[in-house]
Amino acid sequence: MGYSARFVAALIFAGLVCGSPALAEIETARDLMEESRFEEAMQELLPAARSGNADAEELIGIMYAMGLGVPRDDVRAFEWYLRSAMKGHPGAQSGVGWYYEIGRGMPEPDLVRAYMWYVLSAIGGDPDAAISLEEVVKKMTPDQIEHAQILINDYKPWMYPFR
Numbered sequence: 001m002g003y004s005a006r007f008v009a010a011l012i013f014a015g016l017v018c019g020s021p022a023l024a025e026i027e028t029a030r031d032l033m034e035e036s037r038f039e040e041a042m043q044e045l046l047p048a049a050r051s052g053n054a055d056a057e058e059l060i061g062i063m064y065a066m067g068l069g070v071p072r073d074d075v076r077a078f079e080w081y082l083r084s085a086m087k088g089h090p091g092a093q094s095g096v097g098w099y100y101e102i103g104r105g106m107p108e109p110d111l112v113r114a115y116m117w118y119v120l121s122a123i124g125g126d127p128d129a130a131i132s133l134e135e136v137v138k139k140m141t142p143d144q145i146e147h148a149q150i151l152i153n154d155y156k157p158w159m160y161p162f163r
Helices: 003-034 038-050 054-066 074-085 090-102 111-124 129-137 142-159
Strands: none
Touching: 003 038, 003 054, 038 054, 054 074, 054 090, 074 090, 090 111, 090 129, 111 129, 111 142
16 A cells, blocks of 8 residues: 555544544434433534534434423524535425424415425435425415425525435
């Protein structure tokens, strides 16, 4: 193995090692959540979320949405979901879609944005997004669907450039 190959291997190894603390924090947090130890789970998730980890952000969104270890706060839940959703997290995208559909924590529902986020979530692989999409489309006008398609065409190439 030449010098450059060893250097590249060391960088890859360092990247894996550096990445593992966040993954470990998230797995520990999931275990704690399953044990209903939500305050401890939040302490595990916050460092990863503050570093931009989409999985951690989505889990914090769930905690605020459901009041798990924190007071239920729809505004904060939506914001955590949105951070994660903008990074392409399909589960968080469905969460954002749900908040727009229901209008919880917002002045009113926004079916156009709900539809958009459900479609993006489905593209990302969330199996429940198609069901949500099927329900929201029943409440929409053709003009709303057309507007949503414009937004999807704006977001999709940026969020999912290879799909």
